[in-house]
Structures are given as structure tokens and as C-alpha cells.
Amino acid sequence: MKATANAPANIAFIKYWGRRDHQLFLPLTTTSSMNLDACRSTTTVDFDPAYDRDTITIVDEQGDRKEVSPEGSRKDRGLFRQLDRVRELAGTSLRAKVLSSTNIPLDAGIASSAAGLCAFTAAALAAIGLRAMVEDREALSREVRLTGSVSAARSTHDGFTKHLFGERHEDAVTRQIAPPEHWDLRDLVAVVTREQKSISSSLGHELAHTSPYLEARLAEMQSRIGLVERAILERDLCTLGPAIEFECISMHAVMMTSTPPAYYWSPGTIAVLKQVLGLRKAGLEAYFTLDAGPNVHVLCEAPQAAELECQLRSNPFVTAVLHNRTGVGVRLLDTQFF
């Protein structure tokens, strides 16, 4: 009973920060994103009577292997809970062996966990015999969200997607805004540091409520949700760009005014932000956004991508540029890791 899935990271245009329900991980707003074709995670899950306990191994982008401990971090423990949940759905007590591999720097705010949690959940469901639940992408998105990550749930569909606010757990699902071929948008991730975050996103979501700015953010961002979706549908980067820049600053304002504050920026973050502002002034249509981390995602259309990549690589703070096209969502693969 083995299955393998591959899932993309995504870059959020409307950001997920703060939850209204920490059991069901229901987000405070509808959020939206674009799947990335070059930042992905592949996971094989095998349920078998031969295993007397669950083992989970993650291979990072450097090829280093890490055994995940059931007594580890909050995120680590969540993986084991997700296996329990899948077993319960299938009515079985079989233990699992999991191997997950990613090409994304871990914990640096490039949604490596979104890709990982989406692939992990899809592979686990397929391996245990619930393949129909993987085919039903909305149902899958709910299951993925229960890992603790709305970002991961957005990786279930192809192209540009949104995860709905949803009054109840049943309604809080991912929908497609547009397929990948709709718009050849590029996300160049300017990697400025591979340092791990000092405050995990998961903890950050709980701290959001301590910011005196959260309420103002929730009010001011409502009109942006529809604006961003329309801009995607109309392939209107001049509207999308300023909206996503404002959105990420708005989220980081909440992060930095939480107690304790989360300062996710590094010197290179500012250097790239200012470079993008300068390039735009010079006529290169590019816009930045940030996830909960220091690395900067720079969005542009295909004709500007080569020049933009060249410019970003010349920035002394930038150690690598990951060039992403719009990607498909999660896929089951025929080949297994083991």
C-alpha cells in the first residue's frame, strides 16, 4: 500500500496570517496564490504490516536526511497526527514509512512546508486506499488544511488558486482561479539567506491576535481579495503588482507588532525590496512579495524575466535565484522512492 505524490510550493498574493480556529485551522480570510513549477516536494508513503511504528524521513535540498521525531517540533508532531487521521478515515491501524524530498531551502519562507504537507497528505490518502479523496481536489484541500497549513491546501489545484474563508470546515476549500496556461507569470525567488526562521509560521498564526493592527488589516484587505482575483483573470500586472506589495507589507506590519514581535526580514530583504523599486523606476515591470521569511519573491511577466533574473543575480545580497513559472497542483506519481 504505497503511493507517491508531488506538490508545488506556492506564492501567496493574498496572505494567510492568523486563524479563527486553531483545531480546524480555519483562516481569518480567503487567501490566494500561484503555484510554483520549480519549487516542489515529492513524498512516498507506504503503509505496511511490516512496520511496527511510523517513520518519517525528510531529504532537504542539500541532500541531507532528517528523521522526524514524534516528540519533535509542533510541525513534526503534526505529521504523525496526520498519519493517525488518515488511518482513522480508512479504518486501519497499519504503520507507515514516509520519505519526503524537496528542492526548496527548508524553513526560509519559500513555502517548503506547503509543498511537503500537500504531497504528504495526498500520498498518504492514496497509499491507504482513499484515492478517490485525492481525485476530489476540494475534499483533498480540506484534509491538507488539517495538517495546520492553509498555504498547503492551496497547492491542491493547478495554477492560480484560492482557499475560501468558508463559514464551516466543509466550506473552507480550495478553488481554482485560473489554470497555469492562463498567464505566463514568473516568480523569481531571490534567496538572501538560508537561515531558519526564529518564529515558525505556525506559532506566528497564533501570535497574530496579539497585534493591535490585526483588526485594521482584516478590514483594509477585504477589497484586495476581489481586486487580486480580477487582476489574475484579466492578466493585469499593473493592478496585481501594487496590491501584492501592499499585502505583504500589511502582513509583516502585523507580524512585527505582535507580542513577541516576529522580524522575518534580513538585510538582504531590504536590499532586494529597494532594488525592485529601483528597477521599476527604470522601467522594468516587477513587483515584490514576501512570505513569512526573509527571501523575496519578485513577480514579472515572461518577457521581463531574463533581464530581471540577471539583475537579481547581480545583487550582492542574493545567493541564488529560483526561477518559477506557474505550476500545476498536486499529482500522484507512478514511480516510488523505495
Place this chain on the structure above:
Amino acid sequence: MKATANAPANIAFIKYWGRRDHQLFLPLTTTSSMNLDACRSTTTVDFDPAYDRDTITIVDEQGDRKEVSPEGSRKDRGLFRQLDRVRELAGTSLRAKVLSSTNIPLDAGIASSAAGLCAFTAAALAAIGLRAMVEDREALSREVRLTGSVSAARSTHDGFTKHLFGERHEDAVTRQIAPPEHWDLRDLVAVVTREQKSISSSLGHELAHTSPYLEARLAEMQSRIGLVERAILERDLCTLGPAIEFECISMHAVMMTSTPPAYYWSPGTIAVLKQVLGLRKAGLEAYFTLDAGPNVHVLCEAPQAAELECQLRSNPFVTAVLHNRTGVGVRLLDTQFF
């Protein structure tokens, strides 16, 4: 009819950002600060029938001279308007020669203009025969505010000061919170860049109203005003420190969410912020704050100052450290520049 005044820059603990009246420059809230003993400006003003027009010369910290043009920037034009105002108060039409010298990097967010505008106004009033108005520090603070800078008005009194919200122009005056000898607090300014700001503070105050976060800021900061004043009176850095850190992030959140946004931070800003957080974790009691600029003010008590200065100097992003004690306010001097 010549007079010379010396005035300090100050570091705001409760920040001035946004005005409710752009003619009288009435601020949105009461603000408070500490005068700096090492960052100062000296100005000689001479009213004389020999002059057929006003001339204003500024000598910067590098010794470079700049002639201020009456058709120059908003800030430049304000200086000539202030001479008109002083002439009107004195009922004279004499033209003036002004020479102002500072040891502070200009326009880099170290309140060089606060020092300059305070010394300039005091010297002009004294030169034109309104010395009594300089002696009455509250009256002086109103006149200084009319240059366009509440920050400058806080430099009129000694030590730790506040500029009151004040319902009317008459009530919006500076008061002393405590004299310099009350608390040997140090402000080490970590200079990370001498680049000029792309958005002046003066313009920024007008943009504040475009931020969807301004209202939330005004609400959340009210309790901090009294908290900071009590912390100064009780020499309680453990209370003052987190409050001023929160306060500056709160102000920059408004700046970065204005339209257009003002990004005052540079890579070195983040580097010093993170260094301060790290030093504190390691047991060195120090706190950061930022004005409308990239350079970081790091507050500590006297016993920690030498170690802190040494640490800041070792930061590769830091090009200079200006070590300030608590300073006196504006003073008339007996010596003239010319």
C-alpha cells in the same frame, strides 16, 4: 542685531508622525523625546540694514557649505518663511544673514533638522530683539513648531521633554519631563548609511493619512504615552525599552503602508535591529528605535555603553557610532560665527 544659538537633536520615544493641522503643524498626539548632547546645530542670525535680501548658508558635518534657495525644497522655503514670521513679530523689515553649522549627517534620520530649526528660530528671535520670547521656553516651542517641526519644538527644553497635543495652537507647547541629570541614559546612533531620504519627513507627515493603519496606531499608542513618561521618571529601562521598540515599528508600519509607501530602512537597519535583539538575548540591556530614516538609535544605561558601542562598531554595516548622553536644550551663545 546678531545672535547665535545652539540646539540639540533629540531621539523621540513617542513618535511624531502625521498632523491634524498643516498650517499650525499641530501633531496628532503628544510626543516625547530625549535631547542628545553630541548631535547639535549652531546658528548665527544677523538682521542688518546692509543686507538687501535674506541669505541662509548651512555647513554640514563634512564641512561642505550649501546656500539655501528661497525657491528650493519645501524645507528650504520654510526657513525663509520663518524669517518673515520673526520680522512680523518684531515689526521690522530688516533682511538677515544666516549661517548654520551642524555635526550631524543631514537628512539621514538623526533629527538634524530638529536641531537646526530650533537653533535657527531661537537665534532669529534673539537677534531681532525678542530675547524674552527665547527665555520663555514654552513660547519659544510654539514658534519653533511653526517652522513645521514638532520634533524641533521638543529641543527647546533640557533633558527629557514632551510636546503636548494641545487643543489649540496656544496649548501645543513643549514641557520638560525630567532634566538631563535625572538619568544617565545613552543613545548610541549606529550610522549605517548617509544616503538622503527619498521621502522627506515633512511630506511623510502628510502621507500618514493615506495609511489604513493610522487610526489603529493612534488608538494603540495612547496608553504608551503615559507609560513612557512614567518609565522616564522612574528610570525604568525595562519598561521604556520595549515600549520604544514597539513605538518605532508602529510608526514605520504606518509609513510603509502609506500611498506612496515610505521605506526608510536599509539593509544595515535590519542588521543592527537583529544585533540589538541578539545582544539583549545575551544579557546586554539595550533597545532600538528609529526615526524617519535608516540609522538605528540604540538606548542603554551608562554601565552598558562602552560594551554596546564596541559591539555596534564591530557590525560590518555600521560606518560610525555617535555616542550621546542626555543633553540640554537650546542655548543662546555669546560667540558668533561672523
